[in-house]
Every structure is written in C-alpha cells, then in structure tokens.
Amino acid sequence: MLSPTPIRVEPLRTACSSCNLRELCLPLGLSESDMTRLDGVINQRRTVARGQTLFRVGEEFHALYAVRTGFFKTCVNAEDGRVQVTGFQMAGELLGLDGIGSHRHTVDAEALEDSQVCVLPFDELEHLAREFTALQHQLHRIMSREIVRDHGVMLLLGSMRAEERLAAFLLNLTQRLQARGYSASELVLRMTREEIGSYLGLKLETVSRTFSRFQDEGILEVKQRQITVLEPDALQRLVSSAAC
Amino acid sequence: MLSPTPIRVEPLRTACSSCNLRELCLPLGLSESDMTRLDGVINQRRTVARGQTLFRVGEEFHALYAVRTGFFKTCVNAEDGRVQVTGFQMAGELLGLDGIGSHRHTVDAEALEDSQVCVLPFDELEHLAREFTALQHQLHRIMSREIVRDHGVMLLLGSMRAEERLAAFLLNLTQRLQARGYSASELVLRMTREEIGSYLGLKLETVSRTFSRFQDEGILEVKQRQITVLEPDALQRLVSSAAC
DNA sequence: CGTCTCCTTGAGGTTGGTCAAACCAGGTGG
DNA sequence: CCACCTGGTTTGACCAACCTCAAGGAGACG
Incomplete structure (x- = not known):
C-alpha cells in the first residue's frame, strides 16, 4: 500500500524579487532582471532557533546572511572572556560582513528569537557583482554604511553618558522598527538588560536604573521588555544635547 | 626676454606597481598586469599640510585616498559639538570608505603632519573591480577589515579600563609601525593627549596620568611625545588580562 | 623674551560600577 | 492548584575610576 503523497503544499520559494523586504535589503535598487539573476544564487534558507548561533568566531566564512524574520545579536570576545555586543540585527539587515577580510567569522551571531535567514554565498555574490553594477554598488553601500554605523x-x-546612550539606542531601534512598518512608540525588546548594557558599554544595573529614571520622568513606560515611548522628543533632546 | 624654462626635473610618477607601500596598500595581491591597469586610474596626488583637512563631513564623495606619507586622524561630530576621533591612519592605509554609502563624507580627515595621499577615483576603481577579481577581493577585504577594526x-x-585602553592603543600603533619597518619600541606620537583621549574615550588628563603611571612602573619611557616601550609584555598582559 | 600650545599634577566631585537582597513572570512538577 | 525554581529585573548602599577644575611647567617659535 502506498503511503499517501504528502499534501503539504510546497510554499512558493520567496525570491528576492517578491520579498517584502527588498526595499530594505540587498536587492534595493536592482532592476527586475538583475533581481531575477540574484534570485538564482539565493536559494537557501536557514532557520536558527532562539539561543542558537548562526555562526561563531573562527568558523570559515562562506556566505553573508540576510535576516528574513527574527532578531540577532553579534558579539566579539576578548582574550580574557569579556564580551562586547557589537550590534543587533533585524529583518532586512545583513550578517557576516566581518568575515570577508579574513575568510573567517570574527563575531558570534546569535538569534535572540526564532529566526530565519537567507544564505548569500559570497563567491557567487562577488561574481554577480562583477556582472551588474547595481549589485556592486549596493554591496559597497551596505559595507560602507556598516562602517558609518560603527563610527556612531x-x-x-x-563620549556619551548613560542616559544619552540609552536614549540613542531606543531612538535607533524605534526608527528601524518604524522603517519596517511597526509602531514608533511601542516596542518589545528582544534582548536582556545585560545585552543592552554590553552594547552600550554599561552594566545591566545601570541600564535598569536608567529605564526607571526615564519612566519616572514620564519619557517611557517600562513593563519589563515592553516599552512605550511617551516623549520621543525628550529622547531626541538627550542625544543631541551638550554633554552637560 | 623669455623667462627661463623651469629646470625642475619632473619627478618620476610613483606608480602603484613600483610603490614601496604596495604590500600594505590597495595593490596587495594584484598581478603585474593588474597593477599596471591600476596605475592607469591612480594618477593624482594630493599634499595636505599639517592641520589641514583632506575632506570634511558633508563634502561630496568622489574618491578614496591612500596615505603615501604622513599621518591622519578621522573624526565624527555629534550634533552638540562633541567630537570623537574614530581612527588614525598611516602610510598604506585608506581614507574615505565611510563616504561610499551616502556619496558624502561622514568624517573629517585631518593631517596630523605634512602628508601626501594618492587619489583613487571611486567610479574608476569600481569599474576596474568589475574587470579583475583580485582588485574586487582586495577592496572587499579592506572594507571588511575596517569593520573588524571598528569592532575592536x-x-x-x-569594556576596558583606562590602562587597558592605552596599552591596547600603544600596542596597535607599534605593530603598525613595525609592519612599516620602524622600531617596535621607539615611537613618536603624532597626536596630542587630547586626540588620544578622544579616540580612547578618555579625558586628556587621564591619558597623561596613565602615561605617567606606565613610566613609574617601568613599562614606558615618556618624554612628551617620544615614547620608548621598555616592557611590551607588560602592555600585552594588560590588554589580555581579566577586567579585574 | 613673551606667547602659545601642549602636557603634567593635584584636590575634590560625580557617574557608573560592585555587591547584595528582593522581586517578578513564566515554567515545572508534585 | 500551588509550591517551587529559574532567569531576568529592580533597587539600595557603598565605592572606585574617571572627570572637572585649577595651577604650574616644558618646548617651540616669532
């Protein structure tokens, strides 16, 4: 007796050309035909469960990864065990640029919630970038922007104090969420106080205290990881205010 | 009466292919013939006197610059006037990568001593990068390494304390100088205490005090900007020691 | 020789770190 | 259903690293 053929409909492969993130992601600015060729090399997805790593320091570098869904953090490790979070990545953002230079990853990339990424094999990407200018430009643009982000x-x-750092962090998050269609005032943090602190060069207690202070001042409403921004202007004033 | 034609010998154009920095700079890894083609697009030098800027925030981006001689710093400016030094560049290093993303420079690049740079028009560089893989790779490698440096x-x-920061800074400088054929133990700082402080997130007084402490401990000899590293291992131990 | 910039050093203050205790939400198992 | 546990968070008290302010010194240069 034959087992019934699975009825499960094979989901239409989400190609770059039909991806709802294409205005935020690598394909930005590509023509229809370019995008179709890009679809050709991006034919693999990876699912990363919360707490799992997409790659780790020292692993061989083969591909960049574009976040499709979910949320990641990247960390560098010092020799003595200290850890510094270097960034948080959300849908449409690329992971792995650090590995190009040495053919090895130099950060750990860990999913902070169940996530899915598109695998962009770097050799093929470079090959394509030699063939069409728009992709080359976009790749350079993305790398350059990462450098500019790092400078920020x-x-x-x-040179910022704790309040200013947290304000800048929250503004940055809300802006990126807004660009993805979410509310600019309601957000759910995907990371712990400790991870925020590591990113901002602060201890978790300081992060917590600063959240509390913002709440006392009526700038935020803080319910654990559920944040409501009541006074975005106050945050903005904090980041653009003189050091004292 | 004709003024005498100037006898000044036109100096032989130093091409990438015969540049003594080619093992440190963009041409690294290129074949003879590739290098000759690169020479074709790099036909302009700029001299920047000490204290002058090579480019400033907001200026249009046209070219990358490779430091031939001299020394630069790059700074970002916060809205409120705060300044953060984001890097110091010496011979063979590239300036301007930050401008690719937005077609505008996002940092100021200022010469800390009389300097000369090679102008690498970016359009032509991209054009060439599409034609030969080695240049494309090298460009990606350089951008990626800048990202990795920024993570460092x-x-x-x-997450480092003042002593650790200064130790890491000094080790980094001596390593780069050594790669350029200079002594690993004798160095002359091109920047002020304030600029070091800005780079390291410290005030100039703290930098000065930390230098003094290193001197007291016999790790360095400090005579203003003339530094002698007596105990490189002690510096190394500082940067790789646990936070406490 | 005076001026300027940069550097050093001291005294005292502030921010954020450290340590410790308690709280909270969610999950597990009796 | 409740007791219990766990990981994350909040809050307090105290402390140290670094900052601020201020004065003086060292070199470079006209």
Whole structure:
C-alpha cells in the first residue's frame, strides 16, 4: 500500500524579487532582471532557533546572511572572556560582513528569537557583482554604511553618558522598527538588560536604573521588555544635547 | 626676454606597481598586469599640510585616498559639538570608505603632519573591480577589515579600563609601525593627549596620568611625545588580562 | 623674551560600577 | 492548584575610576 503523497503544499520559494523586504535589503535598487539573476544564487534558507548561533568566531566564512524574520545579536570576545555586543540585527539587515577580510567569522551571531535567514554565498555574490553594477554598488553601500554605523557607536561609547546612550539606542531601534512598518512608540525588546548594557558599554544595573529614571520622568513606560515611548522628543533632546 | 624654462626635473610618477607601500596598500595581491591597469586610474596626488583637512563631513564623495606619507586622524561630530576621533591612519592605509554609502563624507580627515595621499577615483576603481577579481577581493577585504577594526575599538571603549585602553592603543600603533619597518619600541606620537583621549574615550588628563603611571612602573619611557616601550609584555598582559 | 600650545599634577566631585537582597513572570512538577 | 525554581529585573548602599577644575611647567617659535 502506498503511503499517501504528502499534501503539504510546497510554499512558493520567496525570491528576492517578491520579498517584502527588498526595499530594505540587498536587492534595493536592482532592476527586475538583475533581481531575477540574484534570485538564482539565493536559494537557501536557514532557520536558527532562539539561543542558537548562526555562526561563531573562527568558523570559515562562506556566505553573508540576510535576516528574513527574527532578531540577532553579534558579539566579539576578548582574550580574557569579556564580551562586547557589537550590534543587533533585524529583518532586512545583513550578517557576516566581518568575515570577508579574513575568510573567517570574527563575531558570534546569535538569534535572540526564532529566526530565519537567507544564505548569500559570497563567491557567487562577488561574481554577480562583477556582472551588474547595481549589485556592486549596493554591496559597497551596505559595507560602507556598516562602517558609518560603527563610527556612531564609537561616538556613543566614547563620549556619551548613560542616559544619552540609552536614549540613542531606543531612538535607533524605534526608527528601524518604524522603517519596517511597526509602531514608533511601542516596542518589545528582544534582548536582556545585560545585552543592552554590553552594547552600550554599561552594566545591566545601570541600564535598569536608567529605564526607571526615564519612566519616572514620564519619557517611557517600562513593563519589563515592553516599552512605550511617551516623549520621543525628550529622547531626541538627550542625544543631541551638550554633554552637560 | 623669455623667462627661463623651469629646470625642475619632473619627478618620476610613483606608480602603484613600483610603490614601496604596495604590500600594505590597495595593490596587495594584484598581478603585474593588474597593477599596471591600476596605475592607469591612480594618477593624482594630493599634499595636505599639517592641520589641514583632506575632506570634511558633508563634502561630496568622489574618491578614496591612500596615505603615501604622513599621518591622519578621522573624526565624527555629534550634533552638540562633541567630537570623537574614530581612527588614525598611516602610510598604506585608506581614507574615505565611510563616504561610499551616502556619496558624502561622514568624517573629517585631518593631517596630523605634512602628508601626501594618492587619489583613487571611486567610479574608476569600481569599474576596474568589475574587470579583475583580485582588485574586487582586495577592496572587499579592506572594507571588511575596517569593520573588524571598528569592532575592536567598540570592545575597547565598551569594556576596558583606562590602562587597558592605552596599552591596547600603544600596542596597535607599534605593530603598525613595525609592519612599516620602524622600531617596535621607539615611537613618536603624532597626536596630542587630547586626540588620544578622544579616540580612547578618555579625558586628556587621564591619558597623561596613565602615561605617567606606565613610566613609574617601568613599562614606558615618556618624554612628551617620544615614547620608548621598555616592557611590551607588560602592555600585552594588560590588554589580555581579566577586567579585574 | 613673551606667547602659545601642549602636557603634567593635584584636590575634590560625580557617574557608573560592585555587591547584595528582593522581586517578578513564566515554567515545572508534585 | 500551588509550591517551587529559574532567569531576568529592580533597587539600595557603598565605592572606585574617571572627570572637572585649577595651577604650574616644558618646548617651540616669532
């Protein structure tokens, strides 16, 4: 007796050309035909459960990853065990750029919630980038923007006080969420206080206290990881205010 | 009466293919013939006097710059006037990667001593990168390494104490100088205490005090900007020691 | 020789870190 | 259903690292 053929409909492969993230992700600015060719090399997805790593420091670098759904953090490790969160990545953002230079990953990328990524084999991406200019531009743009982002974090770490850091962090998050169609005032943090602290160069207690202070001042409503921004302008004023 | 034609010998154009920095700079890994083609697009130098800027935030981005001689710093400016030094660049290193993403420079690049740079028009570089793989790879490698470097600075700013930061800074400098044929133990700082402080997220007084402490401990000899590293291992131990 | 910039050093203050206790939400198992 | 556990969070008290302010010194240069 034949087992019944599975009825499960094979989901239509979500190609770049029909992906709802294409305005945020690598395909931005590509023509229809370019995008179709890009679809050709991006034919693999990976699912990463919350708490699992997409890649780790030292692993061989083969591909970039575009976040389709979910949320990641990246960390560098110091020799002595100290850890620094270098970024949080959400839908449409790329992971793995750090690995290009040495053919090895230099950060750990860990999913903070169940996530899915598109695998972009880097050799094929480079090959394609030689063939059509728009992809080459976009790749360069993305790398350059990552450098600019890092400079912003350096400014934050090098010269802001705790309140300013947290304000800048929250504004950045809400802006990115807004670009993805979410509310600019309601957000659910995917990361712990400790992870926020590591990113901002603060201890978790300081992060917690600063959240409480913002709540006391009526700038935020904080219910654990559920944050409501009541006074976005107050946050904005904090990040653009003189150091004292 | 004709003024005498100037006898000034036109100096032989130093091409990438015959540049003594080619093992540190963009041409690394290119074949003879590739390098000759690269020479074709790199036909302009700029001299930047000490204290002058090579480019400033907001200026249109046209080219990358490779430092031939001299020394630069790059700074980002916060809205409120705060400044953060994001890097120091020496011979063979590239300036301007930050501008690719937005077609505008996002940092100021200022010469800390009389300097000369090679102008690498970016359009032509991209064009060439589409034609030969080695250049494409090298460009990606350089951008990726800049990202990795930035992550290192984040780690430093986010989780190291003053002594560790200064030790890491000095080790980094001596390593880069050594790669350029200079002594690993004798160095002349091109930047002020304030600029070091800005880079390391410290105030100039703290930098000065930390130098003094290193001197008291016999790790360094400090005569203003003239530094002698007496105990490189002690510095190394500082950067790789646990936070406490 | 005076001026300027940069550097050093001291005294005292503040921010954020450390340590410790208690709280909370969610999950597990009796 | 409740007791219990766990990981994460909040809050307090105290402390240390670094900052601020201030004064003086060292070199470079006209």
